[in-house]
Amino acid sequence: MQVKTIIEPFKIKSVEPIHMSTEAEREQYLKTAHFNPFLLKSEQVIIDMLTDSGTSAMSSEQWAAMMRGDESYAGAKSWERLYDAVFDLTSMQYVLPTHQGRAAERILYGHLGGKGKVFISNTHFDTTRANIEFSGAEAFDIPIDEGKNHTVFHPFKGNMNVIKLEELILKHGADNIGAVILTVTNNSGGGQPVSMQNAKDVAAICKKYKVLFVLDCCRIAENAYYIKHREAEYKNHSYKKIAQEMFALADAAVMSAKKDALVNMGGFLTLRNEQLAEACTNLLIITEGFATYGGLSGRDMEALAVGLVEVFDDAYLNYRIKSTEYLGEKIREKGVPVMYPIGGHAVYIDAASMYAHIPLHEYPGQAMVCELYRLGGIRCVEVGSVMFGKYDADGKLIPANMELVRLAIPRRVYTQSHIDYVIEVFDEMMKTRNTVKGYKITKEAKLLRHFTAHFEKLQ
Numbered sequence: 001m002q003v004k005t006i007i008e009p010f011k012i013k014s015v016e017p018i019h020m021s022t023e024a025e026r027e028q029y030l031k032t033a034h035f036n037p038f039l040l041k042s043e044q045v046i047i048d049m050l051t052d053s054g055t056s057a058m059s060s061e062q063w064a065a066m067m068r069g070d071e072s073y074a075g076a077k078s079w080e081r082l083y084d085a086v087f088d089l090t091s092m093q094y095v096l097p098t099h100q101g102r103a104a105e106r107i108l109y110g111h112l113g114g115k116g117k118v119f120i121s122n123t124h125f126d127t128t129r130a131n132i133e134f135s136g137a138e139a140f141d142i143p144i145d146e147g148k149n150h151t152v153f154h155p156f157k158g159n160m161n162v163i164k165l166e167e168l169i170l171k172h173g174a175d176n177i178g179a180v181i182l183t184v185t186n187n188s189g190g191g192q193p194v195s196m197q198n199a200k201d202v203a204a205i206c207k208k209y210k211v212l213f214v215l216d217c218c219r220i221a222e223n224a225y226y227i228k229h230r231e232a233e234y235k236n237h238s239y240k241k242i243a244q245e246m247f248a249l250a251d252a253a254v255m256s257a258k259k260d261a262l263v264n265m266g267g268f269l270t271l272r273n274e275q276l277a278e279a280c281t282n283l284l285i286i287t288e289g290f291a292t293y294g295g296l297s298g299r300d301m302e303a304l305a306v307g308l309v310e311v312f313d314d315a316y317l318n319y320r321i322k323s324t325e326y327l328g329e330k331i332r333e334k335g336v337p338v339m340y341p342i343g344g345h346a347v348y349i350d351a352a353s354m355y356a357h358i359p360l361h362e363y364p365g366q367a368m369v370c371e372l373y374r375l376g377g378i379r380c381v382e383v384g385s386v387m388f389g390k391y392d393a394d395g396k397l398i399p400a401n402m403e404l405v406r407l408a409i410p411r412r413v414y415t416q417s418h419i420d421y422v423i424e425v426f427d428e429m430m431k432t433r434n435t436v437k438g439y440k441i442t443k444e445a446k447l448l449r450h451f452t453a454h455f456e457k458l459q
């Protein structure tokens with residue numbers, strides 16, 4: 001018999017209690033946190049969907065491997081295990097371990113960047129863009145047009161526009177291109193996947209113009225799921241084989257292991273070119289650590305090596321993608337305006353259309369994250385004008401392109417009943433949507449204000 005119910009493909013060995021709170025308590029917590037969920041204590045949260053980064057539950061095999069951690073300064077056995085796992089996947093000879101993804105980005109893009117250099121991506125993740133711009137270089141995002149429409153289905157909305165890619169290379173001159181970066185899945189674009197065909201096309205153009213092709217691979221396993229199920233040619237390939245094929249197309253890769261390597265901290269940079277690897281290794285040693293541990297302890301490298309294998313497990317990936325889709329589809333049925341199709345690691349909601357009565361300068365996305373917390377103790381993040389808004393010369397808000405709210409799903413952490421709880425909270429969210437009020441900012445930092453801003457509820 002073929003049982004259709006998809007279950008969590010793991011048993012729970014160690015549990016972390018959730019502190020249940022009442023709506024009245026949460027109203028108080030929210031006030032104390034100045035209506036900014038980043039300022040809540042985690043124990044005040046029932047379901048934490050702030051991010052999928054570094055929030056995975058590790059397996060018993062990962063914890064066991066940590067006990068094997070070899071903390072030798074140089075040439076540790078744990079380093080060999082990490083190297084083998086990364087080489088097996090990427091086929092790239094040079095591997096540089098870093099404490100997280102942005103450290104790998106700073107090393108590579110700091111070295112390749114500088115004034116006059118140009119980087120091109122399907123969409124630069126915010127730390128990627130920050131490291132490129134910090135070096136003095138420029139970063140261009142060229143997603144395909146379908147990627148910008150959030151209501152129609154397209155199997156690979158994360159794809160890069162390869163016509164624009166060639167135009168940009170010709171316009172700026174191949175010598176001035178720092179790198180072409182393909183982010184899989186496209187995080188900032190809603191966790192949408194990139195097809196193998198698109199990766200092949202990007203690789204061919206990079207080869208033609210002798211431009212470095214970098215894979216930002218932090219969700220490579222989730223991306224492989226979509227290739228297997230949406231790109232006919234790959235339906236009989238294993239997820240790992242698909243990932244290996246994609247890596248084979250690239251010259252370099254950066255990974256935040258806090259995503260698909262199922263660890264709480266870690267990352268790496270891999271390269272094929274010897275000279276580039278030497279230059280990057282020098283930078284690694286200056287700011288991260290010696291070449292055989294970089295920014296990681298031996299036990300971290302062990303957990304990472306195991307996580308890179310576990311993430312390609314069929315049952316795991318099936319559960320992972322289906323459970324994200326389950327949340328997205330169920331709230332979509334209730335009329336919640338979600339970005340469509342649902343991506344791999346998060347569900348994005350269009351707060352501007354959910355709360356059409358709240359003007360953008362009163363931050364409908366912030367109103368929504370506060371409501372989700374107040375009604376259900378669910379913590380998530382605004383990805384809209386609080387995060388990306390700017391002011392004009394008269395102090396008037398220049399809103400972001402979209403007012404989104406992101407419900408990110410930590411890996412292997414929540415069960416279906418947790419997700420059903422979130423879905424139920426949306427019944428009340430929909431019922432009360434017209435009574436929700438906007439917010440004003442009462443205190444903010446110049447940079448990355450969303451982390452620390454204070455808000456006041458408007459009457």
Ligand SMILES: *Cc1c(COP(=O)(O)O)cnc(C)c1O
Nearest residue numbers: 100101102125127187218256258
């Ligand atoms: C998280 C992330 C990064 C940065 O990694 P950190 O580990 O947070 O430093 C880079 N690129 C993408 C696509 C990411 O999702």
